[in-house]
Amino acid sequence: xxEDVLRIRTPIGIxxxxxxxxxxxxxxxxxxxGKFIGKRCPSCTLVYMPPRSTCAKCGVLLGEDxxxxxxxxxxxxxxxxxxxxxxxxxxxxxxATILIDGADLGMQHLIQExxxxxxRMGMRVEPVWKPREEWQPSLANITHFRPTxxxxxxxxxxxxxx
Amino acid sequence: xxxxxxVIGVGQTKHASCRADVxxxxxxxxxxxxxxxxxxxxxxxxxxxxxxxxxxxxEGVMMPELYLVDALAAAGKPVFRxxxxxxxxxxxxxxxxxxxxxGVHRRVLTIGFEKQSDGNAMWALSVPLxxxxxxxxxxxxxxxxxxxxxIKRSGAPGHIGCMVAVKDxxxxxxxxxxxxxxxxxxxxxxxxxxxxxxxVRMIETCPSSDGAIALVLANESIADAHDGxxxxxxxTAMRSEPTQFAGRNQVSPxxxxxxxxxxxxKAGITSPIEEIDxxxxxxxxxxxxxxxxxxxxxxxKDQGWRYVEDGVTEMSGRLPVNCSGGVLSTNPIGxxxxxxxxxxxxxxxxxxxxHQVDGVRKAFGHAYGGGxxxxxxxxxxxxKP
Numbered sequence: 001x002x003e004d005v006l007r008i009r010t011p012i013g014i015x016x017x018x019x020x021x022x023x024x025x026x027x028x029x030x031x032x033x034g035k036f037i038g039k040r041c042p043s044c045t046l047v048y049m050p051p052r053s054t055c056a057k058c059g060v061l062l063g064e065d066x067x068x069x070x071x072x073x074x075x076x077x078x079x080x081x082x083x084x085x086x087x088x089x090x091x092x093x094x095x096a097t098i099l100i101d102g103a104d105l106g107m108q109h110l111i112q113e114x115x116x117x118x119x120r121m122g123m124r125v126e127p128v129w130k131p132r133e134e135w136q137p138s139l140a141n142i143t144h145f146r147p148t149x150x151x152x153x154x155x156x157x158x159x160x161x162x
Numbered sequence: 163x164x165x166x167x168x169v170i171g172v173g174q175t176k177h178a179s180c181r182a183d184v185x186x187x188x189x190x191x192x193x194x195x196x197x198x199x200x201x202x203x204x205x206x207x208x209x210x211x212x213x214x215x216x217x218x219x220x221e222g223v224m225m226p227e228l229y230l231v232d233a234l235a236a237a238g239k240p241v242f243r244x245x246x247x248x249x250x251x252x253x254x255x256x257x258x259x260x261x262x263x264x265g266v267h268r269r270v271l272t273i274g275f276e277k278q279s280d281g282n283a284m285w286a287l288s289v290p291l292x293x294x295x296x297x298x299x300x301x302x303x304x305x306x307x308x309x310x311x312x313i314k315r316s317g318a319p320g321h322i323g324c325m326v327a328v329k330d331x332x333x334x335x336x337x338x339x340x341x342x343x344x345x346x347x348x349x350x351x352x353x354x355x356x357x358x359x360x361x362v363r364m365i366e367t368c369p370s371s372d373g374a375i376a377l378v379l380a381n382e383s384i385a386d387a388h389d390g391x392x393x394x395x396x397x398t399a400m401r402s403e404p405t406q407f408a409g410r411n412q413v414s415p416x417x418x419x420x421x422x423x424x425x426x427x428k429a430g431i432t433s434p435i436e437e438i439d440x441x442x443x444x445x446x447x448x449x450x451x452x453x454x455x456x457x458x459x460x461x462x463k464d465q466g467w468r469y470v471e472d473g474v475t476e477m478s479g480r481l482p483v484n485c486s487g488g489v490l491s492t493n494p495i496g497x498x499x500x501x502x503x504x505x506x507x508x509x510x511x512x513x514x515x516x517h518q519v520d521g522v523r524k525a526f527g528h529a530y531g532g533g534x535x536x537x538x539x540x541x542x543x544x545x546k547p
Contacts, residue, residue: 006182012222018292028293046408050294056407076314078306079360080299084284088296092360095297097307104408109295116360121314138293155314160409162311 020137023051026065028137034129036069038103049103050139068102072145073153074123075099075106075161079116094119098145099161106161109139113146122152166546167262168385169393169507171201171378177341177492180279181372186226187233190275193374193497194234197271200513201378202390205235208378209267214244214254214274215496216531221281234271246402248444250274251375251499252529252538256398258379259540263395268381274500275374283370283495301446302359302367304533309449310361312413318452318467323366324352325470326448327490331365333477334487336516341371341492366448366490373494375501382546391511393542396524397428405533412534414457421537422458429541431524435460438541439522440509441475441483442502444529445490451475451483454528458539477519485509485517499529499538507542 020028023039027050030037038049039062046055047066054061077096080089094116097106111119113128125145135141173196175181181189198204211234218224227243230236242261246253251274258272288303290296298304312318328347334340347365355365385392401421403410410416422434431437441460445451452466460481461469469475475483484490486505489498506527508514524543530536 016292020293024293041408044408048408052406056404057409076307076311078299078303078310078362079357080297080303081356081360082299082302082358084288084300088290093297095299095303095307105406108297110297121310139295140293142295159315162308162315162411162413 021053023053023062027051030067031139031141032135032137035067036100038066038068040064040066046104047102048105049100050107066102069100071124071126071148072098072100073158074111074119074121074125075158076121077111077119092116096145098125099158104161107139109142110144111146112144120152122155122158124148124150124153164265165263166382167259167379167395168382169377169395169511169542170380170385170388170390171197171203172504172508172511172513173197173200174339174375174501174504175373176339177371177373177494179341179370179372181277182279186221186223186275186277186280187230189277189372190230190273190374191233193275193376194271194273197376197378200390202388203269203378208239208269208271210240210242210261210270211236212242212244212254212258212261212270212272214250214500215276216247216250217286219286220283220495221277223280246531246536246538248446248495248531249499249529249536249538250496250531251501252503252527252540253400253499253536255377255500255503256400256538256540258377259395259398262379262381268384270379271376272379272500273374273376274497276494276496277372278370278494279372299359302362305447306359306362308412308534309447312449312453313361315413316464316467321349321353322452322467322470323448324349324355324363326445326451327365328352329476330445330484330488330490333485333517334491337486338515340487341369341373342487362447362449368446368489368493369491371492371494373492373497375497375504377500377504377507391513393507393510393544394546396541396543396547397425398540399425399428400538402536405535413453415534417535418457418530418537421539425539425541426459431541434458434526435481438481438524438526440485440506440519440525441481442486442505442525442527443483443488444499444502445484445488446493448490458528477517482519485514485519499531502529503527503540506540510542510544
């Protein structure tokens with residue numbers, strides 16, 4: 001019985017061809033120029049950054065490009081202290097939801113250049129970019145965000161984003 | 163509803179981190195055989211099968227309902243697959259219920275399962291998205307910032323999550339099918355549990371489980387003739403919303419609040435805390451107990467944690483929550499929602515054994531999934547609706 005094969009590990013892979021679509025494309029082209037380009041909902045006027053194709057609340061296509069940031073506010077965060085298969089960042093690290101100034105939707109990014117215990121809801125942060133020659137159309141052009149040293153944002157100013 | 167519907171059979175597997183003794187088919191069949199036995203019926207009397215599980219990538223077996231046809235004796239019968247991520251067990255039971263209430267089928271078998279040991283869910287839920295920043299770290303990494311928001315907003319003290327976790331792990335010791343049987347937890351010990359996804363401690367997280375549950379649902383004439391315990395479905399509700407939109411309330415999503423309001427209206431319930439006798443709520447991370455108590459209307463906003471602190475949700479409390487040990491003690495993802503629905507039915511049927519609450523007339527089953535975006539709920543009762 002002990003010789004029976006009960007389980008085998010079989011790695012599988014799938015290759016995707018990803019089409020970014022027009023809205024994400026203007027955002028990704030912005031990243032190639034070191035800019036954050038969002039999109040405004042023509043109905044509720046809120047700004048999506050990164051942009052989606054539609055404003056789910058209003059059910060309409062997003063409209064004009066809006067340049068936002070580059071600074072932002074940490075609305076909430078997680079200190080990741082668990083290792084897992086496929087992880088690319090050394091633990092512990094802070095995965096934060098950052099509300100870029102002028103945007104109305106938070107995005108996920110990494111916080112560094114401070115102790116994990118110093119990270120706070122409301123902390124003001126700015127992006128740190130890779131050398132320009134390494135830029136790709138990706139948010140990974142920013143290695144991380146770091147504290148700006150400005151006073152923290154008032155909780156009420158971002159509590160509607162949680 | 164054109165037809166009334168009742169749960170006349172419930173069967174679940176022994177849940178464990180690795181059920182190496184069975185394949186997916188064997189696991190599912192174990193739950194099905196127990197459900198059919200408790201419903202005093204056989205496979206041949208089943209009109210249709212409704213099956214759900216979490217995303218296929220969790221095991222890497224695509225469309226497993228096709229390969230399960232033989233194990234379920236489903237050849238030639240209608241088989242319906244449901245996909246709503248972690249809420250799928252609840253959504254699947256509701257779809258099965260609709261097969262009966264619509265009058266199309268008389269006796270329907272519904273199944274939820276997951277065999278997490280066959281794959282790697284943490285990996286499957288952390289795949290880097292194109293052009294983004296790969297900071298994702300599984301479900302814990304997703305939900306922990308939302309929990310931090312709740313703690314900040316409500317002013318809850320830090321030990322509430324551990325209180326929920328100790329309660330559920332202790333309750334699980336009364337449930338022979340539960341995955342984790344850990345009788346020795348104390349609040350003090352729990353507070354020393356390591357922070358995995360700060361502010362979420364290890365004890366405040368669910369395990370990875372292999373397991374399955376099956377229910378037999380029947381129309382009124384069959385349920386009336388059934389010589390055994392039954393739970394009548396009083397109301398069901400489902401809602402969903404996108405994961406990301408500007409101004410989204412992630413702590414208490416609108417879809418959750420709307421779903422609960424719809425459920426209470428359909429069930430004729432005006433005060434959930436007064437009228438519900440037992441709750442089986444989807445709590446994969448301990449802090450979601452107070453969060454859902456508020457979102458579902460059991461507790462006022464920002465006060466859910468006080469219910470935990472005051473022991474309201476203990477098995478002996480005014481509103482017993484997760485007497486089975488809940489998702490925190492057993493998490494075969496695709497089965498977890500149906501386990502909540504099934505355990506709620508068991509409380510009404512008085513078949514919950516050691517974790518039975520006295521005098522349950524109405525019980526509530528709940529599931530959520532995705533990025534807190536899919537919701538499924540039902541109320542079952544001892545009396546006909």
